[in-house]
Amino acid sequence: MKTLIKNGRLVDPSQHLDAIKDVLVEDGFVKTIADHIDEPADEVYDATGLVVAPGFIDVHTHMREPGLEAKEDLVSGTMAAAAGGITRVACMPNTKPVIDTSIVVSGIRKRAAEEGYVHVEVIGAITKGEKGKELTEMGDMAMRGAMAFSDDGHYVEDPQIMLRAARYVGAFDKALICHDIEEGMSHAGYMHEGVVSARLGIPGIPSIAEDMAVARDAIIAEYTGTHIHIAHVASKGAVEIIRQAKKRGVPITCEAAVHHLTLTDEMCASYSTASRVSPPLRSWDHVEALREGLKDGTIDAIVTDHAPHAPEEKDVEFRYAPNGFCGLETSVAVVLTELYHKNVLTLPQVVEKMSTRPAELFGLAAGTLKPGSHADITILDLDKEWTVDSRKFYTRGKVTPFEGKHCKGKAAATMIDGQFVMKDGVVCKK
Ligand SMILES: [Zn+2]
Incomplete structure (x- = not known):
């Protein structure tokens, strides 16, 4: 299973990286990071305008x-x-x-x-x-x-x-x-x-x-x-x-x-x-x-x-x-x-x-997108405007001091071991 994340702003302090890059994920691991990757993939995620970060x-x-x-x-x-x-x-x-x-x-x-x-x-x-x-x-x-x-x-x-x-x-x-x-x-x-x-x-x-x-x-x-x-x-x-x-x-x-x-x-x-x-x-x-x-x-x-x-x-x-x-x-x-x-x-x-x-x-094997590491990735939309509404939460505890808060910025997608578990706020089955 290959997923190609295209054109995102890759921000990874573990590699001192902050630049537009493509990220190729294969079988749960980060395979390649480069300016342009044109390898065929099972899924291509267009991250243009988004931030790609270690999970x-x-x-x-x-x-x-x-x-x-x-x-x-x-x-x-x-x-x-x-x-x-x-x-x-x-x-x-x-x-x-x-x-x-x-x-x-x-x-x-x-x-x-x-x-x-x-x-x-x-x-x-x-x-x-x-x-x-x-x-x-x-x-x-x-x-x-x-x-x-x-x-x-x-x-x-x-x-x-x-x-x-x-x-x-x-x-x-x-x-x-x-x-x-x-x-x-x-x-x-x-x-x-x-x-x-x-x-x-x-x-x-x-x-x-x-x-x-x-x-x-x-x-x-x-x-x-x-x-x-x-x-x-x-x-x-x-x-x-x-x-x-x-x-x-x-x-x-x-x-x-x-x-x-x-x-x-x-x-x-x-x-x-x-x-x-x-x-x-x-x-x-x-x-x-x-x-x-x-x-x-x-x-x-x-x-x-x-x-x-x-x-x-x-x-x-x-x-x-x-x-x-x-x-x-x-x-x-x-x-x-x-x-x-x-x-x-x-x-x-x-x-x-x-x-x-x-x-x-805590010595966790995480927090980096160096090639060879587990493909746990957080993709951010820095400019997404939205209002906190606890009725839409997945958690059972609906109480939040941020209820009704107008926010700018949100996670756009979450990837665990090379598989998306959330896209556009919707949690998908693993
Ligand atoms: Zn405490």
């Missing part, structure tokens, strides 16, 4: 399997990814049961390989049941293909447990992904503590709850030499702590979520549960600091933290709503609209943050 990777999603299929499952979640132009997702372990044994890791990988529309990486839990008390068998899970380890949704409160976890995974060269918010300082709050929370009379969560947790884990990364990746960095203090640690050569990396890069706590003024998320949406000074961090390389990757909930779970009062919302079908578009078109990031930077770096961070 986008989202290292922070919640696919909700096993056990929480009313919110999402591997089929609906990976369809949403394909629709959004994401070729690979990593799923967090806060499921029911928690992904804390090698059997569950294997089970998800098997089901994802059979039923999923995109590639799925599995993140195992650091502690049993994500309870923060007892380490899981991370070595066994790593042998079964776990990408990394995280108690996402919870801060590993006990520093001794965290230190032992870092020493344990350092021995087999895996990373810990940390949801860093001091729980004692945040459990009574519902939004970012600041001018807006004071005005609304809603108990706030101080941003230092994040800074303190990140500082501790930067110290543990430095002491152990283990790669620690900070999930969804949202505070300016955390950005600065990570920047300074990186300067000292500490093996620390981090990601920022699309909503933290584009929205502020003013959204909570509507009491919409679509603004409830952890860490909370913060004030504009934090958003600006995150953007600076993206530009100077402090922040390595952009993620969604796609966290769908069943509609009735979000259809409650602000205080009682669970944290999180869906993101896979809006991330590319919102990044293009708010960061690329508004000159915060260049296009190669967008591809780097959403494909090249995420692959490098």
